[in-house]
Amino acid sequence: MGFFSHIGLGFVDDAIHGVGKAVDNVVNAVGKAVEHVGNFVANTVQAALNDPIGTIAKIAAIATGNPELIPLIDGVDTYARTGDFGASLKSAATSFATQGIAEGISEYVNAPDTSSIFAEEAGNTAILSPDIANAASDNVAALGSDQVGALPTDAGVTDVSGSSPDAPIEDRSTSPLNTSKLLKAAGQGALKGATQSGLRSLISGKGLNLEEISKGALSGGVGGGTGNVLTQYGYNPIISGAGAGAVGSGTGAALHHGDVGQALLTGGVTGGVGGATSMVTAAKDANGNPLFSPVQQGAINGAVQGATGALLHKQDPITGALINAAGGAAEGATNDLTTSPNANRAISSLAGGVARYETADLLGKKNPQQNAGHLPTQRPQQAQNNFTQQAPSNFTQQALAAPIATPTMQSASPGSIQGTFQNAPNPLASIDLYGLPQQTKVSSYGADTGISPMKESGLSSTLSSSTPYGNPAPKLTMEGVMSMYPQLQDQINQYPQLENVDPRILLSLMENGGNKTAFYKDGGVVAMKNGGALPKAPVFITGATGHYVKGHGDGQSDDVPAMLADGEYVFDADTVASLGNGSSDAGAKLLDHFREALREHKRSAPNDKIPPPAAPLQYMKKAIKRHGVSTMTKG
Amino acid sequence: MPTDSREKLLNSFEIVVESLQGNPQPHPMQAMLAGAVAQLTHKMVKAKQIGNTLFFTILGDSSSGYLGSYNADTEERFVENTRGMFIYCQKKLKLKHLVVDADTDEEVRVFNLVMQNPPIKIHQDSGVSSDGRTQFVLTLGG
Numbered sequence: 001m002g003f004f005s006h007i008g009l010g011f012v013d014d015a016i017h018g019v020g021k022a023v024d025n026v027v028n029a030v031g032k033a034v035e036h037v038g039n040f041v042a043n044t045v046q047a048a049l050n051d052p053i054g055t056i057a058k059i060a061a062i063a064t065g066n067p068e069l070i071p072l073i074d075g076v077d078t079y080a081r082t083g084d085f086g087a088s089l090k091s092a093a094t095s096f097a098t099q100g101i102a103e104g105i106s107e108y109v110n111a112p113d114t115s116s117i118f119a120e121e122a123g124n125t126a127i128l129s130p131d132i133a134n135a136a137s138d139n140v141a142a143l144g145s146d147q148v149g150a151l152p153t154d155a156g157v158t159d160v161s162g163s164s165p166d167a168p169i170e171d172r173s174t175s176p177l178n179t180s181k182l183l184k185a186a187g188q189g190a191l192k193g194a195t196q197s198g199l200r201s202l203i204s205g206k207g208l209n210l211e212e213i214s215k216g217a218l219s220g221g222v223g224g225g226t227g228n229v230l231t232q233y234g235y236n237p238i239i240s241g242a243g244a245g246a247v248g249s250g251t252g253a254a255l256h257h258g259d260v261g262q263a264l265l266t267g268g269v270t271g272g273v274g275g276a277t278s279m280v281t282a283a284k285d286a287n288g289n290p291l292f293s294p295v296q297q298g299a300i301n302g303a304v305q306g307a308t309g310a311l312l313h314k315q316d317p318i319t320g321a322l323i324n325a326a327g328g329a330a331e332g333a334t335n336d337l338t339t340s341p342n343a344n345r346a347i348s349s350l351a352g353g354v355a356r357y358e359t360a361d362l363l364g365k366k367n368p369q370q371n372a373g374h375l376p377t378q379r380p381q382q383a384q385n386n387f388t389q390q391a392p393s394n395f396t397q398q399a400l401a402a403p404i405a406t407p408t409m410q411s412a413s414p415g416s417i418q419g420t421f422q423n424a425p426n427p428l429a430s431i432d433l434y435g436l437p438q439q440t441k442v443s444s445y446g447a448d449t450g451i452s453p454m455k456e457s458g459l460s461s462t463l464s465s466s467t468p469y470g471n472p473a474p475k476l477t478m479e480g481v482m483s484m485y486p487q488l489q490d491q492i493n494q495y496p497q498l499e500n501v502d503p504r505i506l507l508s509l510m511e512n513g514g515n516k517t518a519f520y521k522d523g524g525v526v527a528m529k530n531g532g533a534l535p536k537a538p539v540f541i542t543g544a545t546g547h548y549v550k551g552h553g554d555g556q557s558d559d560v561p562a563m564l565a566d567g568e569y570v571f572d573a574d575t576v577a578s579l580g581n582g583s584s585d586a587g588a589k590l591l592d593h594f595r596e597a598l599r600e601h602k603r604s605a606p607n608d609k610i611p612p613p614a615a616p617l618q619y620m621k622k623a624i625k626r627h628g629v630s631t632m633t634k635g
Numbered sequence: 636m637p638t639d640s641r642e643k644l645l646n647s648f649e650i651v652v653e654s655l656q657g658n659p660q661p662h663p664m665q666a667m668l669a670g671a672v673a674q675l676t677h678k679m680v681k682a683k684q685i686g687n688t689l690f691f692t693i694l695g696d697s698s699s700g701y702l703g704s705y706n707a708d709t710e711e712r713f714v715e716n717t718r719g720m721f722i723y724c725q726k727k728l729k730l731k732h733l734v735v736d737a738d739t740d741e742e743v744r745v746f747n748l749v750m751q752n753p754p755i756k757i758h759q760d761s762g763v764s765s766d767g768r769t770q771f772v773l774t775l776g777g
Contacts (some may be wrong), residue, residue, distance in 0.1 A: 026732040026772055030695035033679055034734075037693050041674045045662055048669035055669050068647055068684045069675055075648030076668045083665075085652070092648035 053080045071096045215255040223248020241275025242268045266312050277304045476503045495551070542568055547595070548588035549573075555584075586627075593623035637709045640686035640716075645707055647682075650689045651675075653707035671705070683723055688716040692728060699732035700724065710745060717746075718754040725755055725775040733773040743769050 048055040075092030079085065227244030235243070249267025253260045281297040284290050292300065307318070481503045482488055492498045540549045540562040553559030555573030564570070571591070573584060580587030597619040602611040638645055638653070645653070651671050652664075660667050674691065675682045681692045681700075687708035693701040702724065706713050724730045737743045750759060758777035764770055 026695075026697070026699045027734055027770070029697050030693070030699050030701045030732070030734045033693050033695040034701045037674060037677050037679055040677060041670045044673035045666045045670040048666040049662060052665040052669060068689075069672075069682055071646035072648040072651055072675065072689075073672060075646075075652070076672050079668060080665055088648065088652075092646050096646035 215252065219248050219252035219255065222251045237275030237279045238272045239275070241278075242272030244271055246271065269308065269312065273304060273308045274301070277301045476507060478503050481507045547592060548585075590623055590627050593626045594619050597622040597626070638687050638707055639709045640688075640712050643687075645687045647675075647684060647689055650684070650687055650707040651705050653687075654689075654705035657707075681728060683720065685716040685719045685723070686712050688713055688720075690716075690720045690723075692724060692730070692733075694728075694730075697732070698730050699734070700728065700730045701734045701736075703736070710748075714745065714748045717749045718752070721749075721757065721773075721775065722754050731775055731777075733775060735771040735773065737769040737771065746771065 044055060071092040074094070075088040078091040079088040082088070223244050226247040227240050230240040230243045231237075246264045246268030248271075249263035250260050253263035278297075278301060281292045281300050282290070283292070290297075478499065484507070488498075540551065540560055542562075542564055549560055549562065551560035555577070576587040576591065577584045578587065579590055598614070598616075601615065601619065605611045636653070636657075651668065655664065655667050655671070662670075674680060675689070677693075679694050681694065683690050683692075687706070689705040691703050691705075693703070695701065702720070704717070704720075706716075708716060721733075724733055735746065737746055750757070756776055758774040760772040760774075762770055762772075
């Protein structure tokens with residue numbers, strides 16, 4: 001067990017040679033602790049060899065308290081379940097980001113008292129496998145109470161506590177706050193708020209708006225933290241959800257100079273309704289089996305929240321309920337399809353979004369133009385469902401839930417997120433959430449509360465609904481075009497330079513190259529001799545793909561499709577090669593230098609002066625000089 | 636592959652994985668990771684990340700502790716990180732004695748680099764255990 005990356009299977013040797021008695025005492029004192037930890041680790045490793053997933057889940061369930069280790073726990077959890085290092089790294093990276101936010105918030109809360117760690121260790125580890133539990137019990141027995149008192153105090157070291165002493169069941173009304181859970185809830189809320197704000201800004205064509213991201217993070221963090229605090233103090237889901245929703249919405253409204261009172265009211269009402277609904281749908285029978293399936297839970301929660309939201313926004317509650325019930329049911333159904341929390345969320349979000357969209361379509365409430373850029377995302381209420389319905393192997397969340405083995409947990413941080421993003425009044429948000437286009441022209445997000453566009457359907461439809469109301473259209477991306485025309489990938493594989501082409505051009509090409517017949521009089525590009533469903537995509541676009549044409553065929557075959565602009569001049573391949581003394585590459589490079597020299601000269605004039613007269617010979621001389629004398633004069 | 640923490644700060648998972656991969660391990664990675672989590676989150680252990688080094692201190696009695704680390708930083712940075720950890724152990728953890736183990740000559744060499752320019756006054760004793768490992772006992776502030 002050395003200084004570098006060694007897991008403690010050994011222990012400090014108390015038969016150390018050449019060390020005096022005083023030092024020997026130190027070694028002996030440390031040796032007991034090291035041996036104890038080493039045995040615990042050895043047992044854990046052995047258990048992990050037999051059952052890696054279960055063991056890690058159990059270990060992590062009690063491994064809370066140090067924010068620095070959250071990425072490790074999340075990463076190991078993902079690796080145990082998937083064996084995929086890439087996914088593990090992503091999971092750890094996400095936690096790392098959350099950790100930073102959480103640590104910032106930690107300055108304002110009290111850290112848990114860790115002085116009684118040994119007394120509670122046996123109880124905490126009772127959920128572990130026998131080997132590990134025995135080792136934990138030995139931990140207490142081997143050290144004895146006298147050694148507990150001899151441990152260094154935790155004053156001033158709150159950020160490095162290895163774990164927090166959360167008993168499985170305790171009176172939350174009198175116990176100190178569990179900082180780890182609070183920080184994580186706040187961090188998750190902040191991260192989600194920041195992410196959603198960022199995405200919304202990007203997709204709405206505003207670019208990355210750091211101010212909006214910060215506001216989203218702050219609102220989400222405050223809402224998440226509030227919900228967690230209320231839950232930890234034993235308040236039921238209704239109160240927790242309402243409090244979190246109200247505080248989160250109010251914070252967002254204040255940040256955006258909106259109607260704080262209105263935000264508090266709507267956020268509180270919808271958050272409370274969400275918490276109550278989740279409490280009902282999470283009910284279990286006498287045997288401990290859930291009364292409602294995930295689909296039913298999702299449908300009921302979605303319907304209730306949809307109706308509530310619609311009423312608050314003066315919309316048709318039936319329509320809102322139907323749309324969100326369909327989305328909630330679809331999301332709930334996908335909860336059991338995957339074991340990966342991240343995949344689960346992504347798939348359920350997608351399914352839920354599509355279901356809502358299609359339901360809205362069936363009800364005739366969907367604006368066809370909203371289809372473009374439609375990016376379904378997770379509804380917070382369903383995030384709550386995911387939270388409570390995920391496989392136990394998701395030990396990070398299990399760790400959060402462990403000390404509160406009651407339905408109360410089901411409306412902890414997710415409920416607060418829900419309240420933050422779902423409840424504030426905003427015309428634009430209501431359009432999307434409930435599929436009810438309004439006549440109000442919305443000039444900007446967050447006009448009244450600021451955070452309302454981030455409400456539950458938030459991104460799933462606000463992204464697209466701006467288009468018919470005059471806001472900038474979502475920015476078309478290469479990924480967007482690829483999603484519509486997967487066959488474009490074949491073209492890009494064949495002509496890598498297409499990746500540099502403006503997505504709008506590609507979209508135009510693909511649309512014109514579809515089944516319909518395109519003509520020159522229609523403009524755009526007409527599919528050429530290769531015909532078929534695909535157009536002959538341009539391999540050369542002046543500027544976008546450079547100025548030197550590289551493609552199939554020879555210097556006279558005209559096989560390279562190109563897009564040119566009015567006024568451009570094209571040399572034939574023979575001339576270019578001649579300029580390079582037989583080398584097309586050399587000739588092209590010389591012409592590039594020529595163009596650069598020309599531009600430098602013509603752009604050298606101040607703004608209030610006209611460009612200097614052209615000096616072609618000087619340009620060529622400069623180009624030759626840059627190009628290198630050897631290739632041009634010595635051939 | 637060491638990652639200079641001045642250029643990129645790794646998270647705890649990356650550090651542990653990188654560190655384990657850089658050393659021969661007796662068990663599959665999944666099991667070793669489970670052991671690492673058990674170790675670092677044990678109630679007698681304090682973990683602290685400095686740079687791309689994840690230190691852990693196993694707390695004994697009499698204000699003494701055993702210091703180990705998972706390192707993914709460059710050697711130069713590791714030396715600096717360790718200096719910082721010594722300060723942390725004294726000022727924050729209130730430890731008076733630290734036991735540090737060195738299995739290999741390389742570890743001894745790096746440790747000596749740290750001790751060439753200690754950040755605080757440190758009295759150092761060393762010896763060899765019965766199985767040939769070099770052990771250092773440091774008296775912080777002494």
